[in-house]
Amino acid sequence: MTVDALGQFVAYCKKIQPQTQEDIKRFFEGVVGFPYDKELLLQAYLFLNIKDLFPTCAELLLFEKSPIADYTDLGKCDFVYLTHDNKLFLIETKFIDTEATGATERKRRNKHRNKVFEQVMTLKSRFSEYWDIQLNELECGVFTTDSEVDWRGLDVNVTTRSISIDKLEKWRINYHRHW
Incomplete structure (x- = not known):
């Protein structure tokens, strides 16, 4: 990536998501304290443990925003990180209910598994085209x-990385206790 393209993208990110890393950390810590949404709790875990899960990630540039200007119809990415070697790392998250049983639930899980990969691959392609x-x-x-x-x-x-629902809940309780 040319320094210009990267610089333009980082400037774009800071304009549409001006919060500091510390502001974002406080937001996610609030989610851990009051987990009203399972997907958001999973995202909080990811953000607060990014170095362990995806060690090349250095700085969060976008969270739940479209990386393609105002074209949210083209999809928004859960996380876009700048890596230590000045690449971009797109991460999609998905809370998949692995505890539900039955044929319908197995079908739903498989659909979610396929969808999360499809989302990240589609975003990668669109991202590449739009930002060159x-x-x-x-x-x-x-x-x-x-x-x-x-x-x-x-x-x-x-x-790919994963955490079981059980471990996620244990982490939430322990994190909240030490918070």
Whole structure:
């Protein structure tokens, strides 16, 4: 990626998401304290543990925003990070209910597994076209509550991480206790 393209993108991010990393951290800590949404709790875990989950990520540039100007119809990305080697890392999250049973739930889980990969790959492609960034300068990740996705990223060059719902809840309780 040219320094110009990266600089333009970072400037765009700071304009549409001007909060500091500390402001964002406080927001996510508030989510941990009052978890009203399971997907948001998963995202809080990701943000607060980013160095362990995706070590190349250095700075959050966008959260739940469209990386393509005001075109939210083209999709918004859960997280866009700047990496230590000045690449961009797109991460999609998905809370997948692994505790529900039955054929309908298995079908729903599989649909969610497929969708989260489809989302991140589509965003990577659109992102590359819109910002004129080479595909090899865009990394992708998926973070879910379903370990079944862990092997799925290998064929499509997507880094996958997961945490069980049980471990997520234990983490929330312990984090909140030390907060």
